[in-house]
Amino acid sequence: MTEKIRVRYAPSPTGHLHIGNARTAIFNWLFARHYQGQFVIRIEDTDLARNVAGGEKSQLDNLKWLGVDWDEGPDKPNPEYAPYRQTERAKLGIYDRYIQELLDQGKAYKSYKTEETLKAEREAQAAAHQAPHYVYEYAGMDADQIKAAQVKDEAAGLKAVVRFRVSEDHDYQWQDIVKGKVKINSKEIGGDWVIQKADGMPTYNFAVVIDDHLMEITHVLRGDDHVSNTPKQLMVYDALGWQAPKFGHMALIIKAETGKKLSKRDEDTLQFIEQYRELGYLPEAMFNFIGLLGWSPVGENEIFTREQFKDMFDETRFTKANAKFDAKKLAWVNNQWMRAEKDRVMPQLIAELVKAGLISQQEADQQADHLAKIIEIAGVDGIKATSEIAPLATYPFFKLHDISDEDKAAWLDTEAGKQVTSAFAKAAAALTADDFTAENLMKLIRQLQTDLAIKGRPLWNPIRLITTHEVQGPNLPEILAVMGRDWTLKNIQETLV
RNA sequence: GGCUCGAUGGUCAAGCGGCUAAGACGUCGCCCUUUCACGGCGAAAUCUCGGGUUCGAUUCCCGAUCGAGCUACCA
Numbered sequence: 001m002t003e004k005i006r007v008r009y010a011p012s013p014t015g016h017l018h019i020g021n022a023r024t025a026i027f028n029w030l031f032a033r034h035y036q037g038q039f040v041i042r043i044e045d046t047d048l049a050r051n052v053a054g055g056e057k058s059q060l061d062n063l064k065w066l067g068v069d070w071d072e073g074p075d076k077p078n079p080e081y082a083p084y085r086q087t088e089r090a091k092l093g094i095y096d097r098y099i100q101e102l103l104d105q106g107k108a109y110k111s112y113k114t115e116e117t118l119k120a121e122r123e124a125q126a127a128a129h130q131a132p133h134y135v136y137e138y139a140g141m142d143a144d145q146i147k148a149a150q151v152k153d154e155a156a157g158l159k160a161v162v163r164f165r166v167s168e169d170h171d172y173q174w175q176d177i178v179k180g181k182v183k184i185n186s187k188e189i190g191g192d193w194v195i196q197k198a199d200g201m202p203t204y205n206f207a208v209v210i211d212d213h214l215m216e217i218t219h220v221l222r223g224d225d226h227v228s229n230t231p232k233q234l235m236v237y238d239a240l241g242w243q244a245p246k247f248g249h250m251a252l253i254i255k256a257e258t259g260k261k262l263s264k265r266d267e268d269t270l271q272f273i274e275q276y277r278e279l280g281y282l283p284e285a286m287f288n289f290i291g292l293l294g295w296s297p298v299g300e301n302e303i304f305t306r307e308q309f310k311d312m313f314d315e316t317r318f319t320k321a322n323a324k325f326d327a328k329k330l331a332w333v334n335n336q337w338m339r340a341e342k343d344r345v346m347p348q349l350i351a352e353l354v355k356a357g358l359i360s361q362q363e364a365d366q367q368a369d370h371l372a373k374i375i376e377i378a379g380v381d382g383i384k385a386t387s388e389i390a391p392l393a394t395y396p397f398f399k400l401h402d403i404s405d406e407d408k409a410a411w412l413d414t415e416a417g418k419q420v421t422s423a424f425a426k427a428a429a430a431l432t433a434d435d436f437t438a439e440n441l442m443k444l445i446r447q448l449q450t451d452l453a454i455k456g457r458p459l460w461n462p463i464r465l466i467t468t469h470e471v472q473g474p475n476l477p478e479i480l481a482v483m484g485r486d487w488t489l490k491n492i493q494e495t496l497v
Numbered sequence: 498g499g500c501u502c503g504a505u506g507g508u509c510a511a512g513c514g515g516c517u518a519a520g521a522c523g524u525c526g527c528c529c530u531u532u533c534a535c536g537g538c539g540a541a542a543u544c545u546c547g548g549g550u551u552c553g554a555u556u557c558c559c560g561a562u563c564g565a566g567c568u569a570c571c572a
Contacts, residue, residue, distance in 0.1 A: 012572050047571055116572080130570065131499045150545040161570055179502065188500045190568060197570040204572045228567040249502085252566070256508075259564070292521090296510060300520045316501040320508075322565060326508050383572060388565095392534090446533090460531035472532040 005037025006218050009063075009070075010208070012044045013055030016272040017062035019252050019325065020223060020262055023290045027183070027222050027250065028292070029068045034313035037218075041073030041083040042211060048202045056085075066283050067306050068481070081215045086207050095202040098210055098240060099162055099195060107239045108195060109146070110160040111152035113137055118322040135189030162196035164206075166237065172231035173310050177221065177248030178318040184231045193232060205229050209236040214247055221248040221315075225261065243342075248315065251294050256324045280348060280386025281339065285334035294319045331384035339381060349375050356390035356399040373482045377474045396468035397483065400491065403469050403493045410461075411471070416454050416460040423448055425492045426461050428485075436485040442479035468496045 008027040011017075019144055032039035045051050056074070063070075074084040083089055090096075102108035122132045154160070166186050173183035195206035202210070212220060227249050237244040244376045252261050255269055262271050272278060276286055283286065296305070296319065297312045306314070318435075338345050349373050354364050364371065378393040395401055403412070411417045427444050428436075428486070445463065451456045461471050467480060467488050480488045 010572090015570080044572060050571065111570095118570090125498090129498060159570095176502095182501070185503065188568080194570050199570080201570085203570070207572090218501055223566090224502075225566055226572090229572090249566095251503075254565075261566070292509070294509095298511090300511085302509095302521050321503050323510090324508060326522065329509065332522055379534050381536090455531085464531080470532090474533075478532075 001221070003218060005032055005035045005223070006040065007032050007037060007221060008040040008042050008212070008214065008215065008217050010042040010044045010211075011056075011059045012047065012050065013059060014047075014050045014052055015055055015264060016058050016274045017263055018262070018270045019273065021059075022062070022273050022286070023253060024222055024250070025063055025068055025295060026066065026287060026290055027295070030223060030309055031072075031219060031315060032071075033310045038071040038398060039069075040081075040215060041070045041084065042203065042215070043074055044207065046086050046090070046197075046204065046207055048087075048199070048201070058274070061276070065277060066273065066287050068287075078198050086202070086211065089211065090201055094214070095196070095210055096200075099202070099206075099216060100314055102164070102195070102239055105161065105239075106165070108162050108164050109138070109192075110150055111137060111163045111192070111194075112150065112158045112160050114158065128331050132190060134193070136192060140458065159198040160196045161198050161257070163192040164195050164232075164239070166192050168233065170235075172234045174230065174234065174244070174247055175229075177219070177246060177315050178251070178355040179227075179249055179320060182227065182230070182249075186231065186235070188228075189231060195236075200407050205232045205276075206236060208240075209233045209240075213237070213240070213242050217245050219246045219248065221250065224249045224252045248318070250318055251320055251322045254322045256326060259322075259324070262325065269325070271325075276385075277331075278353065278387075280388075281330075281334045282337045282345070284341070285330070285337040289330045289333045293325070294323045303333065303340075335382075335384050338386070342380065345380075345386060346372050346375065349380065349389045352390050353393060354397075356394070358390065358394060370482070377478045378484060379474060396470055396473065396479070400469040403465060403495070407465055407471055408463075411458075411465050413463055414454075414458075416458050420448065420454060420459055420462040421451055421466050421492075423452060423497060425466070425489075425496065428480075428492065429489055431485065433485045436479040436481060436488070438475075439482040441480055445477070466492050469495070 007028040007135065009021075009028050011021055011025075013207070029039050031037070041063075043056055044299060045056075045187040055337070060073070060075070072078045072081060077084060085090070099108065103110070118134075119137055125132050136148065141149065150160075166189050168186065171183050172186065173181060176182050193205065194203050196202055198293075204442070211217075230247055230249075230407075234244055249292050254260055255262055255266065262269065270279075273286060284305065287306055287309070290310050291304065292302065294316055297314075297317070347368075350364050350368060353359050353371065354361050355376075359367075374393055374397045375389060378389065380389065381391055383392065413422065424445070427448065429443075431440060445459070449459055451471070452459070459477065464471055464473070468491070473479065
């Protein structure tokens with residue numbers, strides 16, 4: 001590819017960054033970075049009613065968190081292309097200018113049909129088993145008659161929208177970067193469509209074309225759900241005499257349970273980047289997982305850094321079929337990353353202990369090393385997200401369970417149990433605080449094994465029970481060494497009384 | 498309903514006319530081990546179905562089936 005690549009991610013500020021949006025952003029970013037092109041962010045906020053306060057900020061924050069940066073955007077304007085919010089562009093009259101041009105050329109016209117009329121038309125079409133389509137309201141009229149009708153509607157106080165005059169029968173086709181050749185006839189568009197709404201705002205399908213052209217976007221990589229918008233956009237490019245960018249429509253990410261497109265309204269699937277962020281997923285892991293959805297590299301590895309993705313990117317390797325979102329694999333990917341980035345993750349893990357109320361912030365700050373050891377042996381290697389550490393570390397490190405009657409009967413009240421616990425209590429007390437190491441404790445228990453001729457669970461469980469109140473858990477000598485002599489002896493004493 | 502697109506194990510997927518059809522997640526088993534987790538080893542499991550084309554189809558073509566997307570003054 002020799003031309004300069006300019007791609008964009010164009011979110012609507014209607015809420016948090018969704019997994020599907022994130023994927024679009026990530027692949028566009030990859031596309032730009034791989035070919036040393038430029039990545040632009042544009043805010044498509046023409047639907048005033050759906051914009052939510054903070055939506056734009058949240059989108060951008062989460063993008064940054066993922067490690068996706070941009071060369072131009074609302075916060076980073078290039079004067080040649082700014083502004084980057086469609087509402088601001090609309091105020092500048094950017095869209096009006098081209099709407100007027102189309103109006104002047106007769107390629108678009110003012111339409112005064114009311115919502116009620118349109119609704120009734122569609123219902124009638126549905127009843128007649130016809131595809132819903134817009135019926136041209138000025139059929140058979142000459143220019144003067146049209147003018148007269150419009151003047152009359154205007155006088156009646158009706159608000160006009162501007163509709164694009166769609167050709168009767170024209171094939172719109174393009175070579176899609178992921179799907180190959182796609183062809184859609186103008187008959188399937190559903191009739192003349194609105195390019196300017198009654199409130200004066202351009203519609204998405206129109207504004208996108210104007211902006212992509214003006215911003216010199218060369219490639220548009222977006223979701224499959226935009227395929228049917230493409231012919232509409234193509235006809236605007238044609239009407240204005242512009243060259244369309246190359247399009248690529250990526251297969252969608254669908255819900256594992258239903259096989260349907262992930263919908264922002266589903267509350268049972270975690271599908272916002274924000275949610276994973278709060279659970280303690282690593283941005284690298286999210287990027288890694290998403291980068292492998294609907295796209296695959298050449299080799300056999302599964303764990304990659306952003307840099308590696310950037311180097312490997314190849315727009316010919318997109319999958320054509322939809323991909324189900326597999327939360328288990330995401331968890332595995334995150335686990336891989338957590339282990340690779342343990343130093344960086346440790347403060348987050350400690351913060352989780354504070355959050356869970358197990359320790360105070362002050363303790364967290366003062367005992368970072370000690371807490372790190374606890375976390376390490378509590379089982380970081382097995383967790384999928386940082387938020388999972390608190391339940392793992394609570395017992396026995398910060399609280400003790402009550403010993404159950406069954407455990408007591410099975411391990412402590414037996415003859416062997418009594419022997420083991422009293423011998424261990426004595427031997428442990430004989431160790432100084434400095435000698436209270438995992439190594440020495442292991443040696444001590446091995447000695448007990450020899451002396452008492454008891455081994456396996458009958459040996460270990462009683463000791464585990466009187467010190468930690470558990471019959472299973474991480475390596476016992478390590479627990480005791482980390483928690484220390486005082487803690488151990490105190491537990492033994494309280495338990496044996 | 499119409500249009501567009503898609504179809505390899507439960508999931509993500511490699512494959513691009515000839516292979517014992519990669520790999521990963523998950524599942525199961527074994528090993529390690531006082532237990533849990535981690536780790537190691539191994540196993541089960543896939544080309545939707547018909548027709549063609551071809552010496553030969555998972556791969557190319559057609560049809561069926563199934564699935565998804567779209568069908569707004571939302572993006």
